[in-house]
Amino acid sequence: MKFTLLKTDKECKARRGRLETDHGTIETPIFMPVGTAGTVKGVLQRDVKTEVKAEIILGNTYHLYLRPGLDVLEKAGGLHKFMAWDMPILTDSGGFQVFSLAHNRKLNTNGCEFRSHIDGSKHLFTPENVVDIQRKIGADIIMAFDECPPGTADFAYAAKSLDITQQWLERGLKHFDSTDPKYGYSQTFFPIVQGCVYPDLRRKAAEGAAKFYREGYAIGGLSVGEPEEVMYEMIEVVEPILPSDRPRYLMGVGTPANILEAIARGVDMFDCVMPTRNGRNGMLFTREGIINIKNLRWKDDFSPIDPDGTNYVDTTFSKAYLRHLFVANEMLGPQLASIHNLSFYLWLVNEARLKIEEGTFLSWKNMMIKKLTTRL
Amino acid sequence: MKFTLLKTDKECKARRGRLETDHGTIETPIFMPVGTAGTVKGVLQRDVKTEVKAEIILGNTYHLYLRPGLDVLEKAGGLHKFMAWDMPILTDSGGFQVFSLAHNRKLNTNGCEFRSHIDGSKHLFTPENVVDIQRKIGADIIMAFDECPPGTADFAYAAKSLDITQQWLERGLKHFDSTDPKYGYSQTFFPIVQGCVYPDLRRKAAEGAAKFYREGYAIGGLSVGEPEEVMYEMIEVVEPILPSDRPRYLMGVGTPANILEAIARGVDMFDCVMPTRNGRNGMLFTREGIINIKNLRWKDDFSPIDPDGTNYVDTTFSKAYLRHLFVANEMLGPQLASIHNLSFYLWLVNEARLKIEEGTFLSWKNMMIKKLTTRL
Numbered sequence: 001m002k003f004t005l006l007k008t009d010k011e012c013k014a015r016r017g018r019l020e021t022d023h024g025t026i027e028t029p030i031f032m033p034v035g036t037a038g039t040v041k042g043v044l045q046r047d048v049k050t051e052v053k054a055e056i057i058l059g060n061t062y063h064l065y066l067r068p069g070l071d072v073l074e075k076a077g078g079l080h081k082f083m084a085w086d087m088p089i090l091t092d093s094g095g096f097q098v099f100s101l102a103h104n105r106k107l108n109t110n111g112c113e114f115r116s117h118i119d120g121s122k123h124l125f126t127p128e129n130v131v132d133i134q135r136k137i138g139a140d141i142i143m144a145f146d147e148c149p150p151g152t153a154d155f156a157y158a159a160k161s162l163d164i165t166q167q168w169l170e171r172g173l174k175h176f177d178s179t180d181p182k183y184g185y186s187q188t189f190f191p192i193v194q195g196c197v198y199p200d201l202r203r204k205a206a207e208g209a210a211k212f213y214r215e216g217y218a219i220g221g222l223s224v225g226e227p228e229e230v231m232y233e234m235i236e237v238v239e240p241i242l243p244s245d246r247p248r249y250l251m252g253v254g255t256p257a258n259i260l261e262a263i264a265r266g267v268d269m270f271d272c273v274m275p276t277r278n279g280r281n282g283m284l285f286t287r288e289g290i291i292n293i294k295n296l297r298w299k300d301d302f303s304p305i306d307p308d309g310t311n312y313v314d315t316t317f318s319k320a321y322l323r324h325l326f327v328a329n330e331m332l333g334p335q336l337a338s339i340h341n342l343s344f345y346l347w348l349v350n351e352a353r354l355k356i357e358e359g360t361f362l363s364w365k366n367m368m369i370k371k372l373t374t375r376l
Numbered sequence: 377m378k379f380t381l382l383k384t385d386k387e388c389k390a391r392r393g394r395l396e397t398d399h400g401t402i403e404t405p406i407f408m409p410v411g412t413a414g415t416v417k418g419v420l421q422r423d424v425k426t427e428v429k430a431e432i433i434l435g436n437t438y439h440l441y442l443r444p445g446l447d448v449l450e451k452a453g454g455l456h457k458f459m460a461w462d463m464p465i466l467t468d469s470g471g472f473q474v475f476s477l478a479h480n481r482k483l484n485t486n487g488c489e490f491r492s493h494i495d496g497s498k499h500l501f502t503p504e505n506v507v508d509i510q511r512k513i514g515a516d517i518i519m520a521f522d523e524c525p526p527g528t529a530d531f532a533y534a535a536k537s538l539d540i541t542q543q544w545l546e547r548g549l550k551h552f553d554s555t556d557p558k559y560g561y562s563q564t565f566f567p568i569v570q571g572c573v574y575p576d577l578r579r580k581a582a583e584g585a586a587k588f589y590r591e592g593y594a595i596g597g598l599s600v601g602e603p604e605e606v607m608y609e610m611i612e613v614v615e616p617i618l619p620s621d622r623p624r625y626l627m628g629v630g631t632p633a634n635i636l637e638a639i640a641r642g643v644d645m646f647d648c649v650m651p652t653r654n655g656r657n658g659m660l661f662t663r664e665g666i667i668n669i670k671n672l673r674w675k676d677d678f679s680p681i682d683p684d685g686t687n688y689v690d691t692t693f694s695k696a697y698l699r700h701l702f703v704a705n706e707m708l709g710p711q712l713a714s715i716h717n718l719s720f721y722l723w724l725v726n727e728a729r730l731k732i733e734e735g736t737f738l739s740w741k742n743m744m745i746k747k748l749t750t751r752l
């Protein structure tokens with residue numbers, strides 16, 4: 001994998017870059033649609049490519065490991081072939097998901113024992129086997145196994161948790177570097193910077209990760225309930241420490257406004273379930289603001305879903321039609337809204353790239369954020 | 377609307393025809409995907425056209441009348457514009473749906489009073505206003521309002537019910553002929569032949585309808601629980617009575633085998649929810665037989681969903697992947713299965729057309745029926 005930093009903004013930390021993988025090139029800043037279990041929910045792969053214009057998608061190690069399982073994925077020749085997606089895939093490490101299992105997980109320094117949410121069966125994730133699992137899934141970008149403390153963790157808990165994450169990082173790296181790609185194309189390993197809402201811990205985490213000088217870095221454990229300002233502050237704390245010639249991936253973030261603010265602070269990669277999850281509930285993100293398509297006000301608004309949209313859905317169907325689909329509980333409603341929202345997120349990062357290239361990112365960002373947070 | 381009978385089979389009653397409407401030409405025999413509430417469930421309009429290769433779809437008057445309602449549909453300029461579908465649309469008359477409301481309907485000779493299944497509000501359908509409603513929906517082909525007796529109705533009930541349907545037909549026709557198309561393109565009215573499972577009543581119904589010599593005829597009230605042989609017998613009873621130069625539409629039928637048997641008996645048009653409804657439950661119709669994709673046997677079958685399929689879905693995704701989507705309750709499963717099944721139904725009628733043209737329909741049909749009813 002090769003990252004080229006093409007330009008850094010003069011007024012803020014925004015960066016324009018290019019990430020080359022064996023499955024294709026990714027222009028950064030980039031948003032990665034979430035394909036939890038080998039599918040971007042409700043959207044055909046062809047549409048993820050041609051309508052959404054995604055350049056990379058994310059898969060969830062925890063979910064894929066449980067279903068369809070590694071035996072199936074290996075026999076298929078990896079996730080790319082299994083789901084018929086020939087562009088890059090990044091997998092998370094499962095750390096966040098097993099953390100979410102709360103009382104159904106048992107942490108020790110070796111790893112984390114957990115019970116499947118599907119059938120209650122027992123499993124163990126370790127820094128080493130999580131690398132093996134992601135190699136077998138066939139991700140282009142593999143994440144380190146991390147301990148995710150709750151957003152409300154006190155300093156002592158967060159510090160102890162970071163110690164574990166840092167030990168696991170060393171073990172994961174060692175294991176990654178001593179194993180080979182599974183399917184003939186190269187695979188890359190990103191450390192994850194944790195440290196909760198504590199600047200000292202974040203600094204320690206970033207320094208501990210930076211010293212390995214890997215091909216990219218993730219910032220984890222944010223957007224988990226802390227105020228947005230704290231999230232931005234944590235990015236500002238770690239940004240100068242992370243190698244500037246490596247991409248930075250802010251995990252699980254966020255709203256369109258969050259993404260622009262994080263880009264302004266030097267982040268290059270994003271993923272979030274929000275465009276699909278909120279889309280399935282009838283919330284549309286547009287360049288004029290947020291639409292709740294179920295509202296009566298759209299009942300006879302026959303204007304296109306997004307007159308400026310660049311995909312088939314936005315210009316073909318009206319707001320009134322999309323509202324009708326949601327009111328009538330028709331599957332097509334969530335499908336169309338998911339395509340729209342994902343396409344909007346990809347439009348947003350593409351626009352950010354153009355503005356960085358032009359040198360007008362900061363003023364554009366400030367103008368956009370007002371619009372993006374408006375409720376129509 | 378213009379129907380041209382291109383060829384009639386020498387060994388059976390199968391017919392190859394062409395139906396021209398202001399929204400395009402329909403080759404018969406044809407299958408019409410059901411778009412109950414202005415959407416073919418789970419399938420984007422573009423895919424109904426290019427992947428399924430539908431030539432006409434069906435809308436449900438009862439559902440569209442209640443939601444989005446005629447005010448919205450009229451303001452949109454009709455259902456075609458509302459749902460962004462520029463090919464032909466046939467609407468049923470709502471007779472079957474209000475019949476299904478059982479205790480929530482009140483029949484009199486004027487029409488049928490019923491309560492909405494959505495909010496309990498009271499409504500009245502009459503032979504006249506059902507024509508008006510379908511004109512406002514903007515259907516290319518409009519159905520007469522009929523009384524649908526249950527499949528188990530005794531002769532006396534069925535005879536009385538047919539009297540009502542025949543009176544309503546006269547009233548509907550008179551009203552249709554004295555009103556104009558709503559949106560500038562022509563609209564056509566089909567009588568519906570009822571008569572339950574009683575040959576005498578079916579004969580009477582067919583004669584009563586045939587005398588008006590309309591542009592097409594529907595056969596209703598079949599596939600509602602009676603044995604398949606009885607359904608075929610009823611078709612055989614009415615077929616010689618209906619004008620041979622007019623298309624015959626068998627409402628709500630059926631399995632792929634039902635469709636081939638009905639084609640062999642002179643039917644030209646079909647609709648059924650089976651390909652989408654069963655598809656959403658993981659049942660796939662293929663030319664080798666019926667697949668329950670949830671079965672364990674497909675777990676690591678990486679062959680295409682349908683290697684002979686002519687759409688994007690069939691050849692892009694594997695059985696193992698589709699099974700995984702269903703096991704994981706992913707929306708994409710029902711979406712892919714619906715596209716596959718609809719496409720298969722359209723393939724089947726297309727193939728029937730070719731075989732009729734070649735003069736090999738009957739032997740092909742007999743061979744196919746064995747396969748189509750096999751459980752894989």
